Amino acid sequence: MDAALGPPNKMAEQADDLTPMMAQYFELTGRYDDALVLFQVGDFYETFCAAAEATSRICEVTLTKREDSTGRYPMAGVPIDNAESYIQKLLDAGYRVAVADQVQDPDEATGVVDRAVTRVVTPGTLTEDELLATDDNNFVACLTRSGDPDSGAVASVGADGSEDEYGFAVLDVSTGDFYATAPDSPATVADEVGRFGPAEAIVGPEVSADAFASDCMVSPYDQTAFGVGKAREKVREYFGDPEALLAGEAEVRACGALLAYAEYTRGGEAGYLDYLNHLTRYDPREYMILDPTALESLELFERRSVRGVEGATLAGVLDETACAMGGRELKDWLRRPLVDSDRIEARFDAVGELVRDPATREELHDLLRDVYDVERLITRVSRGRANARDLRSLKETLDVVPDLRAALADCETDRLSALRDGLDELEDVRDLVGRAIRPEPPIEVTEGGVVREGYDETLDDLRETEHAGKSWIDSLEEQERERTGVDSLKVGNNQVHGYYIEVTNPNLDAVPDDYQRRQTLKNSERFYTPELKEREDEIFQAEQRADDLEYDLFRETRTAVAAETERVQGVAERVAALDVLVSFATVAAENGYTRPEFSATGIDIEAGRHPVVERTQSEFVPNPASFDDDQFFACITGPNMSGKSTYMRQVACICIMAQAGSFVPADAADLRVLDRVFTRVGASDDIAGGQSTFMVEMTELADILRDATEDSLVLLDEVGRGTSTADGLAIAKAVTEYVHDEVRATTLFATHHHELTETARELSGAFNLHFAATKTDDEVRFQHEVGHGPATASYGVEVARAAGVPQSVLDRSHELLAETTAEAGEIATASGDSEPGDTDDIDDSDGDGGDGGLSPEATRKLREASLATTTPMEALQLLDELQRELE
Numbered sequence: 059m060d061a062a063l064g065p066p067n068k069m070a071e072q073a074d075d076l077t078p079m080m081a082q083y084f085e086l087t088g089r090y091d092d093a094l095v096l097f098q099v100g101d102f103y104e105t106f107c108a109a110a111e112a113t114s115r116i117c118e119v120t121l122t123k124r125e126d127s128t129g130r131y132p133m134a135g136v137p138i139d140n141a142e143s144y145i146q147k148l149l150d151a152g153y154r155v156a157v158a159d160q161v162q163d164p165d166e167a168t169g170v171v172d173r174a175v176t177r178v179v180t181p182g183t184l185t186e187d188e189l190l191a192t193d194d195n196n197f198v199a200c201l202t203r204s205g206d207p208d209s210g211a212v213a214s215v216g217a218d219g220s221e222d223e224y225g226f227a228v229l230d231v232s233t234g235d236f237y238a239t240a241p242d243s244p245a246t247v248a249d250e251v252g253r254f255g256p257a258e259a260i261v262g263p264e265v266s267a268d269a270f271a272s273d274c275m276v277s278p279y280d281q282t283a284f285g286v287g288k289a290r291e292k293v294r295e296y297f298g299d300p301e302a303l304l305a306g307e308a309e310v311r312a313c314g315a316l317l318a319y320a321e322y323t324r325g326g327e328a329g330y331l332d333y334l335n336h337l338t339r340y341d342p343r344e345y346m347i348l349d350p351t352a353l354e355s356l357e358l359f360e361r362r363s364v365r366g367v368e369g370a371t372l373a374g375v376l377d378e379t380a381c382a383m384g385g386r387e388l389k390d391w392l393r394r395p396l397v398d399s400d401r402i403e404a405r406f407d408a409v410g411e412l413v414r415d416p417a418t419r420e421e422l423h424d425l426l427r428d429v430y431d432v433e434r435l436i437t438r439v440s441r442g443r444a445n446a447r448d449l450r451s452l453k454e455t456l457d458v459v460p461d462l463r464a465a466l467a468d469c470e471t472d473r474l475s476a477l478r479d480g481l482d483e484l485e486d487v488r489d490l491v492g493r494a495i496r497p498e499p500p501i502e503v504t505e506g507g508v509v510r511e512g513y514d515e516t517l518d519d520l521r522e523t524e525h526a527g528k529s530w531i532d533s534l535e536e537q538e539r540e541r542t543g544v545d546s547l548k549v550g551n552n553q554v555h556g557y558y559i560e561v562t563n564p565n566l567d568a569v570p571d572d573y574q575r576r577q578t579l580k581n582s583e584r585f586y587t588p589e590l591k592e593r594e595d596e597i598f599q600a601e602q603r604a605d606d607l608e609y610d611l612f613r614e615t616r617t618a619v620a621a622e623t624e625r626v627q628g629v630a631e632r633v634a635a636l637d638v639l640v641s642f643a644t645v646a647a648e649n650g651y652t653r654p655e656f657s658a659t660g661i662d663i664e665a666g667r668h669p670v671v672e673r674t675q676s677e678f679v680p681n682p683a684s685f686d687d688d689q690f691f692a693c694i695t696g697p698n699m700s701g702k703s704t705y706m707r708q709v710a711c712i713c714i715m716a717q718a719g720s721f722v723p724a725d726a727a728d729l730r731v732l733d734r735v736f737t738r739v740g741a742s743d744d745i746a747g748g749q750s751t752f753m754v755e756m757t758e759l760a761d762i763l764r765d766a767t768e769d770s771l772v773l774l775d776e777v778g779r780g781t782s783t784a785d786g787l788a789i790a791k792a793v794t795e796y797v798h799d800e801v802r803a804t805t806l807f808a809t810h811h812h813e814l815t816e817t818a819r820e821l822s823g824a825f826n827l828h829f830a831a832t833k834t835d836d837e838v839r840f841q842h843e844v845g846h847g848p849a850t851a852s853y854g855v856e857v858a859r860a861a862g863v864p865q866s867v868l869d870r871s872h873e874l875l876a877e878t879t880a881e882a883g884e885i886a887t888a889s890g891d892s893e894p895g896d897t898d899d900i901d902d903s904d905g906d907g908g909d910g911g912l913s914p915e916a917t918r919k920l921r922e923a924s925l926a927t928t929t930p931m932e933a934l935q936l937l938d939e940l941q942r943e944l945e
Contacts, residue, residue, distance in 0.1 A: 077126050078170035080106070086158050086175060092278050093156040093178055094148060102135035103144075103157070110134040116151045117144045142188035145179055149189070154277065155179040178323040181275050182258025185232045185437060193382035193431065194389065195235060197228040197254050200316035201247065201269055202262035202284060204308040224265075225308030227316045228254045229334075231323070233386070233433040234627060236337045238313050240305045244269070245765065246342060252350030253393055260319050262311060271350075279319050289314020297337050304339055313337065324441070333440035335624040346395040346717050347734040351758055355737040355773075356710055357670070358392055370670045372711055376720060378644040380426035383433055383630055384637025391638060395717035397731050399656050405639065405719025406653055408473035412643030413721070419647070421465045422640050429637075430455045432630040440620045446499035446508045446612060449619060452626070453491040456484050459629060462636070473639070477632045484629065487622050494615040506601070509608045517611065520604035527597035531557060534590065542568045557594045558584035642720045651721035654712075655728045660686035661709070661771075661804055665725040668708035669715065672723065679842040680725070683709050685804045689825050691797065693818035694808040695849035696829030701842040702808040703739060705829070706773045709806060710735050713771055730804075732771050736762040739775040752781055763796060770803040776810065787811045798823055815848035 076084065079099075083106060087095045094112065096103035105113045106124065110132040114121035117136055124133040136144040141157075148155050157179065162172035182198025184190050202225040224247050227238040237254070241247040247269050258275045261267050262284040267276040282288060286307050292314040293300040300310045321329040353359060358372045373392055379385045396402050412419045430451040438444040439452070459481050466478035499508045509517060535549040544565045551557040555577050561569055562582045573585035586594070619626075645651065649669075665680035672678035679701070685692070694702050712722045716729055738758045759777060766772055777793055778786030790811050797805050798821045807814070818824040828849035831840050859868050 090156040093154040104135040183323040197256040199256035199259040200312045202311045225312030227312040283315045283318040355739040378641040381429040382431040383634035387634035391718045407471040436626045523600040646721035654716040662728040667723040681844040691824035700829035706806040733769040766803045772805040774807040
């Protein structure tokens with residue numbers, strides 16, 4: 059952000075010479091010196107001086123000059139009725155925006171109109187539909203650390219080994235979702251930051267900002283708000299005794315400071331968030347942990363574009379929700395899969411019942427399509443920013459609730475029954491809005507047409523007076539034409555002169571004596587009569603009184619609805635959960651998913667499929683996966699593009715889906731409850747952070763080796779490829795041994811280091827899997843089927859051919875591969891200067907005089923075999939011959 063958009067500058071320093079309006083502007087910019095202030099002047103939000111130059115450049119509006127007693131200075135403004143689009147541009151440019159509205163009627167002001175900042179718009183505290191780009195949650199976070207906040211010591215969140223406890227809280231101001239926890243290490247902080255992906259954060263004075271990603275704005279905020287005393291009182295103000303709700307001072311400070319910051323963005327003391335009724339305190343261990351690396355590599359929510367084309371995600375495949383609230387809830391379930399098997403089974407029961415009952419499932423889906431985003435609607439209602447259409451949308455959603463209850467009447471599972479019984483029909487709220495607000499009201503709530511006829515007797519009388527007066531005026535034109543004989547006479551009105559009778563100049567001789575001149579035009583004169591003036595006064599007075607009364611009645615209705623916020627939020631919560639269960643059932647029924655089972659140990663998947671990949675391919679080859687306490691480490695080899703990475707990811711996706719409560723793409727699945735999924739898949743670097751691809755790989759690997767447990771699932775793909783072959787192989791082998799011996803997590807390790815297959819044979823809990831391919835001439839066909847044992851070849855040159863590598867490069871590759879293979883064979887079989895066929899070439903290390911070793915003829919066959927050109931079938935035949943000789 060540009061520095062010094064408000065004071066200090068020469069104009070601000072000359073405060074005594076400023077005009078009252080500019081003095082007011084600079085007073086606000088001084089108070090909100092971390093934001094760009096949009097200052098209402100009539101129908102525009104204006105900016106001045108350095109802020110004007112920035113606004114003009116970013117918003118692409120004209121930079122003008124303003125001149126007063128202090129001189130000439132830049133000015134740029136944006137129209138209020140389209141302000142949100144310009145605010146979005148300022149946010150995208152990295153600014154926080156303080157909106158200073160006129161809070162006094164200009165007609166009632168004796169001097170400069172009073173203005174006040176009514177909201178500070180920041181990336182993490184958006185509530186306006188125009189600024190919320192998606193239906194997803196938009197979180198602002200707060201991070202603190204236990205200890206004395208006034209000590210001045212700053213902890214590096216990237217450092218390991220800290221014994222301090224952190225406080226972490228996130229709030230979606232647009233929905234009221236509020237969560238808090240106490241991470242016990244910097245690594246856990248990073249996990250929770252990755253889980254929620256906040257758009258903005260504030261941090262306590264003892265914590266650095268390096269816990270947050272580069273796309274998260276870390277905003278400065280009053281450090282006194284992080285003090286224990288202030289924070290405790292702020293939490294108490296909203297939720298009661300903080301000690302009964304939260305685990306420690308770090309959590310209390312994070313929640314209290316975050317509440318204070320949210321109020322600040324709503325305009326200070328007037329920004330109390332009435333709709334915040336629930337603070338959910340959770341332990342990270344209550345959910346499967348999916349760190350940012352796992353979320354990215356498994357493409358749960360975002361997929362990297364391939365040549366500009368965006369692919370599908372797991373969330374996208376599972377999302378058949380009908381309303382925005384359900385979509386957010388589904389992502390939350392995927393972001394925080396359960397580890398409590400009873401809760402998981404309850405979701406399975408509900409999904410299963412809906413799978414078996416398509417009529418109920420489809421009826422519920424159709425009903426849920428009529429549900430508006432109640433969470434955000436009730437937030438706007440509580441903040442006093444909802445219009446009449448918002449209230450009608452809320453009523454139309456609540457009108458669906460009785461039908462949802464009826465559709466669930468025969469459901470038997472505990473989860474669906476609980477949702478049905480918990481759906482409050484809110485008859486009083488629906489009745490109030492239905493009686494008070496017209497079915498299709500205008501957006502503007504101050505100009506009438508909002509309150510329904512029959513709701514208020516006084517308003518009806520005023521509207522009747524207004525309508526009667528307008529009816530009389532409607533008939534006046536015909537009466538006056540007959541009276542004067544002037545057929546071109548017209549009756550009209552405008553905002554400046556009110557009602558008038560217009561007569562063209564050639565007909566002025568016919569004007570009666572009781573006509574009084576109101577306005578002279580070039581070709582006509584406008585008049586009024588005493589009776590017309592009297593009617594006009596009646597109409598205007600009735601209209602103004604009616605508009606004022608109608609606005610008051612609308613605000614009373616909105617306030618009454620806001621008083622039931624907690625009940626409305628309860629309905630929203632249950633509707634969202636129901637929508638997710640219906641979505642899971644719909645996807646399961648349409649794609650042949652099956653209900654998983656859970657056992658204490660092991661993973662056993664029959665004919666598993668990758669839920670995303672199978673949607674994008676006409677034919678998908680299912681594959682099994684089987685692990686238990688005795689065989690838990692799979693070393694997977696095979697050519698590139700044969701399916702290794704897809705296979706590993708599908709095992710992880712199936713486990714995540716199951717613990718989220720979804721059925722899974724498999725013929726059968728017997729799973730264990732995982733505490734975490736780790737991934738070291740794919741190549742990436744962090745150029746801005748000064749880390750190479752290999753450094754990123756090793757950092758992720760270190761996290762796995764440090765934090766994985768026997769209840770974790772570990773995916774490793776090509777560990778050690780970012781360095782020399784020797785170093786990479788050494789690292790890969792050491793990792794294999796460590797994970798097997800020390801960690802003992804369920805592990806899928808894909809590698810091109812075929813030497814690891816020997817390591818896997820030597821480890822009791824490890825086994826080899828491979829993906830086979832067949833080669834005909836120069837073409838390789840991938841079977842995408844997993845089999846036991848190691849792969850026989852990698853077919854890298856053939857894959858290069860399929861990718862379009864020039865033929866000359868391919869030919870040279872074959873030559874070099876043949877040379878390398880021959881050299882390797884000579885090194886492996888030679889001893890001294892012996893010639894082929896010498897018996898000295900036979901391995902007799904066991905001292906049995908050669909019994910059981912290869913004969914000279916077998917050794918010759920092995921040496922003469924060309925591994926670069928031998929087909930898999932020929933290799934198997936040769937192996938069979940050699941094995942028979944050994945026997």
